[in-house]
Amino acid sequence: MNVSKVQAIIYIFKLLLEQGFIRKKDIQETIEIEDVTFRRYIQDLRAYFVNFNEPYELKYDKLEDKYILKSIKN
Numbered sequence: 001m002n003v004s005k006v007q008a009i010i011y012i013f014k015l016l017l018e019q020g021f022i023r024k025k026d027i028q029e030t031i032e033i034e035d036v037t038f039r040r041y042i043q044d045l046r047a048y049f050v051n052f053n054e055p056y057e058l059k060y061d062k063l064e065d066k067y068i069l070k071s072i073k074n
Contacts, residue, residue, distance in 0.1 A: 005041070009041050009045060011027075016069040017069065021061075021067060021069065023065060045058055055072050057070045
């Protein structure tokens with residue numbers, strides 16, 4: 001699926017909010033992006049959380065190979 005950067009980041013964030021985690025391979029099966037692009041989108045989300053004081057952080061679970069959305073207190 002060909003999507004813009006904004007659409008891809010919104011899609012990733014929506015999945016994180018709905019299921020609490022994402023896996024790179026699942027995202028790449030839906031929206032055709034390279035590994036480096038995926039990493040940039042993750043960095044963009046993390047920067048958004050910090051810049052706008054959002055009560056979230058994104059952690060990588062190496063054992064389960066997934067990114068987990070954690071709620072944090074401000």
